[in-house]
Amino acid sequence: MTARGLISLLIYGLFVAGLATRNGTLLTLALPLIGYLAFGLYFAPNASKLQVTRSFSADRVPAGVPVEVSLTILNQGPLIESLIVEDRLPLGVRVEEGEARILARLAEGESVTLRYSVVSGRGSYHFDELDVQVSEAFGLMTKHAQLSAPGQIVVLPVVQSLRDVAIRPRRTRGFSGTIPARQGGPGVAFYGIREYQPGDPTRWINARASARSQEQLYVNEFEQERATDVCVVLDVRRSNSVEIGKDSLLEYAVQAAAAVSDALLTRGNRVALLQYGQSLNWTIPGYGKMQRERIFQALAEARLGDSIAFANLENLPIHLFPARSQLIFISSLIDDSDQLFRNLRARGFQVMLISPDPISFEYQLSPKLPTFELGRRIARLEREQRLTRLRRIGIQVVNWDVSMPLTQLAQVALSRPAVFIPEA
Amino acid sequence: MLERTIYSAIALATLCLCISFAVVGAWALAAIWLGFGLLWIYLERRKSHALAVLGLLLAIGAAAYASFLGIIALPLVVAVIAALVAWESSRLAHRLRSFEQSEHSDAMVEQHQKRLIWAALLGVVLTLLASLVQLPLAFGWALVLVLIAIIGLVTMLRMINETN
Numbered sequence: 001m002t003a004r005g006l007i008s009l010l011i012y013g014l015f016v017a018g019l020a021t022r023n024g025t026l027l028t029l030a031l032p033l034i035g036y037l038a039f040g041l042y043f044a045p046n047a048s049k050l051q052v053t054r055s056f057s058a059d060r061v062p063a064g065v066p067v068e069v070s071l072t073i074l075n076q077g078p079l080i081e082s083l084i085v086e087d088r089l090p091l092g093v094r095v096e097e098g099e100a101r102i103l104a105r106l107a108e109g110e111s112v113t114l115r116y117s118v119v120s121g122r123g124s125y126h127f128d129e130l131d132v133q134v135s136e137a138f139g140l141m142t143k144h145a146q147l148s149a150p151g152q153i154v155v156l157p158v159v160q161s162l163r164d165v166a167i168r169p170r171r172t173r174g175f176s177g178t179i180p181a182r183q184g185g186p187g188v189a190f191y192g193i194r195e196y197q198p199g200d201p202t203r204w205i206n207a208r209a210s211a212r213s214q215e216q217l218y219v220n221e222f223e224q225e226r227a228t229d230v231c232v233v234l235d236v237r238r239s240n241s242v243e244i245g246k247d248s249l250l251e252y253a254v255q256a257a258a259a260v261s262d263a264l265l266t267r268g269n270r271v272a273l274l275q276y277g278q279s280l281n282w283t284i285p286g287y288g289k290m291q292r293e294r295i296f297q298a299l300a301e302a303r304l305g306d307s308i309a310f311a312n313l314e315n316l317p318i319h320l321f322p323a324r325s326q327l328i329f330i331s332s333l334i335d336d337s338d339q340l341f342r343n344l345r346a347r348g349f350q351v352m353l354i355s356p357d358p359i360s361f362e363y364q365l366s367p368k369l370p371t372f373e374l375g376r377r378i379a380r381l382e383r384e385q386r387l388t389r390l391r392r393i394g395i396q397v398v399n400w401d402v403s404m405p406l407t408q409l410a411q412v413a414l415s416r417p418a419v420f421i422p423e424a
Numbered sequence: 425m426l427e428r429t430i431y432s433a434i435a436l437a438t439l440c441l442c443i444s445f446a447v448v449g450a451w452a453l454a455a456i457w458l459g460f461g462l463l464w465i466y467l468e469r470r471k472s473h474a475l476a477v478l479g480l481l482l483a484i485g486a487a488a489y490a491s492f493l494g495i496i497a498l499p500l501v502v503a504v505i506a507a508l509v510a511w512e513s514s515r516l517a518h519r520l521r522s523f524e525q526s527e528h529s530d531a532m533v534e535q536h537q538k539r540l541i542w543a544a545l546l547g548v549v550l551t552l553l554a555s556l557v558q559l560p561l562a563f564g565w566a567l568v569l570v571l572i573a574i575i576g577l578v579t580m581l582r583m584i585n586e587t588n
Contacts, residue, residue, distance in 0.1 A: 003515065005581070006477070010484055012577045017488065019566040019573070025491035025500065028554050029484065032505045032547025036512070039543045081535060084523075103519065104527035105535070112527045137536045138512060138543075139519065 004140045007037050040140030047143075048134045049077035052085075054127060054149040060293075062156050066096045066117040071130065071149060073114070075106040084133040085114055090125040093118045120155050122254060124301045127151040156296045157254045162263040162410045167396075169228045169326035169350045177227030178267040187222035194221050227268045229285060229322040232257050232295075235331030236277030238304040239311070242332065242358045244365045252356040252402045253330045254299050259406055260328055260354070261295045273298055274320065276313070278305025282320060313337040324348035332358040338389055345394050352396040359383060360401045426517050426533050427468070429540075433510035434464050434479070440503035441486050444495045457486060468514060471521060476514040483507030501551045505544050512540055 001009075011033045018026030050073055057068035073085055086101035098116030106112060128150050135142040172179055184191045193206050196217035209218035234257045235241075242249045257273065264271050265288065273295045275281035283298045285291075309315060312335060321327060327344060331337075333355050344351050359379045366372060387397050398413040400406070438461025445454035460482065464475045484507065487500040516536050520529055 006480075008577060008581060010481075012573055014484070014488065015573050016570050019570045021492075022563075022566060023491055024554075024558075025497045026488055028497045028501060028551055029487050029491070029504050031550040031554055032501060032508060032544070035546035035550055036508055036543045039539060039546070043539070082532065099524040101523065102525040102527065103523040103529070103532075105532040106528075114525060137532070137539045139515065 003138070004037070004040065007033055007140070011037065036138070037140065040136055040138045043081070043136040044141035045080065045134045045136060045143050046078065048075070048080055048145075050074065050132060050147060051076055052130065052147045052149040054151040056151060056153055059152065060154045060156060063122045063158050064119060066119050067153055068115060068117050069100075069127070069151075071114040072111055073104075073106070074111040075108060078108055080106045080134050081137045082135045082139055083112075086131045086133075087114065087116075087127070088129050088131065089118065090127060092123060093120040093125050122155050122157045122251065122300055124152065124154045124297075127153075154297060154300050157258040157299050159262050159296070160255065160259045160406045162259050162407065162414065165260055165263045165410070165414050167228070167230065167326045167328075167350065167352060169230075169324065170348055171324040172226035172228045173270065175227045175268065176225060177269060178225050179228045179269065180223045180225060183224045184221035185224040187224050189223045191221045191223035193218045195219075227270065229270050229272075229325035230264050231272045231274060231285070231321045231325060231327050232261055233274045233276060233316070233327060233329045233331075234299070234302060235313070235329065235333075236275050236302055236304055237310065238277070238306045240332055240334045241304050242362050243304070244362065247365055248304070249332055249356050249358055249361050249402070250302065250304055252361070252400070253332070254302050256354050256356065256400065256406060257330050258296060258299050259410070260330075262292060265292050265295075271295065272321075275302055276310055276316060277303075278307045278310070280310070280317065285322070313340045316340060318344065318347065321349065324350075326350045326352070329353045330356075332356050333386065334358055336386065338386075338393070341390055341395050342393055350396075351394075352398065353390060354398045354400060355387070356400045356402050357383075360403060364403060425537070426513055426520075429537060430468050430510050430513045430517065431465055433506045433513065434461055434468070437461065437479075437483050437503045437506035437510060440499045440506065441483065441490070444490050444499045444503070448490075448493045448495060450493065453486070464510075473514055473518040476511045476518075480507050480511040497551065497555065501547070505547050508547075509540055509544055513537075
């Protein structure tokens with residue numbers, strides 16, 4: 001019950017009791033309460049005129065880094081005896097330091113600043129309304145209002161630095177980079193030998209090969225290193241992810257996509273990102289820091305979703321990818337997508353699959369029951385079989401047990417080119 | 425400042441009620457009120473708001489009961505005003521405590537105290553004026569006034585809610 005309600009009831013209780021018993025003292029006892037309520041009514045706040053501005057210490061931060069939110073409330077109307085401002089936090093944002101509300105008394109033209117820090121997981125968070133409560137000194141007469149102070153913070157995924165991502169696409173671009181181009185020329189890695197041509201540096205002469213021939217000198221040839229086109233395909237279909245409570249396999253997939261994109265962009269490649277789930281979210285190919293920001297922004301907003309049109313990977317828009325480029329799929333691959341990968345290989349794409357392991361993830365977070373153990377073994381066998389089939393069609397498969405850090409996995413599995421297992 | 429007001433107001437309400445009960449020989453009630461008043465002060469010192477509403481209700485209830493024992497109105501009205509001041513000050517203290525961030529809280533307390541003094545004075549003045557007015561009231565008229573009071577209560581609460 002509000003204070004106003006309590007006082008009103010007491011007044012009327014005393015009044016009714018006084019009249020019913022015809023006891024004048026009871027009526028007299030109600031008078032101080034009436035005086036008190038009258039003061040509240042008399043000083044009840046009129047329409048207030050408040051202006052609110054919101055600012056953040058940073059609007060793009062990595063996950064787990066606190067952001068200071070500042071709300072400045074300026075009173076453009078008459079004196080407000082008691083003002084309570086409470087900010088509405090978007091879902092998923094929690095207050096790290098301070099409090100998202102303030103109590104103040106604001107004279108005309110005065111302003112007050114509410115400051116607090118928030119932290120949140122990866123995502124894009126929109127702040128909008130805040131609740132304002134204006135009352136007189138006793139807090140008996142209150143006016144509630146919602147004021148708009150829009151703002152947005154983007155919490156980027158955690159990016160782990162990968163030393164190398166060993167890819168060998170069939171086609172590279174004209175610019176120099178770090179990807180072996182399958183063409184002889186200036187470079188570091190030995191590629192082959194050819195006849196000496198005037199102008200070749202003498203230190204390139206292959207003495208052994210030249211000694212075998214009486215008439216011709218031979219020189220070493222190196223493999224050119226170029227930049228290339230890479231498309232990172234992030235599978236955000238709900239049916240292909242595992243969520244247990246607040247933990248989701250998607251977070252690992254996003255982490256891998258961010259790390260791989262970062263590593264490839266740093267080495268001068270042109271990188272694109274496609275999120276395949278409820279809809280197609282396509283970040284067009286690009287180079288450099290701006291592209292990194294675009295990709296990270298897209299990854300920050302990555303959410304699981306379902307759609308009939310994109311229920312399986314067969315509807316992947318292959319025409320978006322530059323011909324014979326490198327594709328990096330990040331998918332837990334719960335469903336069977338062999339046919340798609342066969343098609344991609346047939347069209348000349350080099351494909352790498354980084355697959356966060358759903359079985360170990362689920363097993364890690366589930367109670368350890370004997371029946372679970374048997375189920376886990378069967379599921380593991382099925383998955384191994386599926387991944388082996390993909391390896392046999394020339395897909396570079398990286399099975400990621402998410403209990404292992406990505407950097408450790410990268411040292412083991414991403415730093416050397418794929419091993420091709422021919423089909424039996 | 426606020427705490428001092430709360431303790432003084434509780435002490436005054438307790439004193440007035442205890443003396444009133446003691447005058448008519450209701451020593452048990454006086455002792456109960458003394459105990460309750462001390463407990464209220466103790467809890468307020470521990471920053472607890474728990475007894476404030478109960479304190480106000482009991483003070484008004486005790487004053488109403490005391491009016492049937494033939495005690496004069498003035499000490500009872502003073503007790504009710506003191507309990508009201510204690511309750512209202514305790515509410516403000518609780519509100520200030522519940523906020524980590526508050527701006528110009530000293531000015532807010534000062535204004536609150538001044539407003540409370542004026543409200544208390546208005547109560548005293550109204551009481552004194554009321555004591556001068558003596559109207560003979562028949563039972564039928566009393567009943568009509570009760571009905572008007574109930575309708576007035578409902579209408580007023582509805583109007584206040586609509587305004588907000």
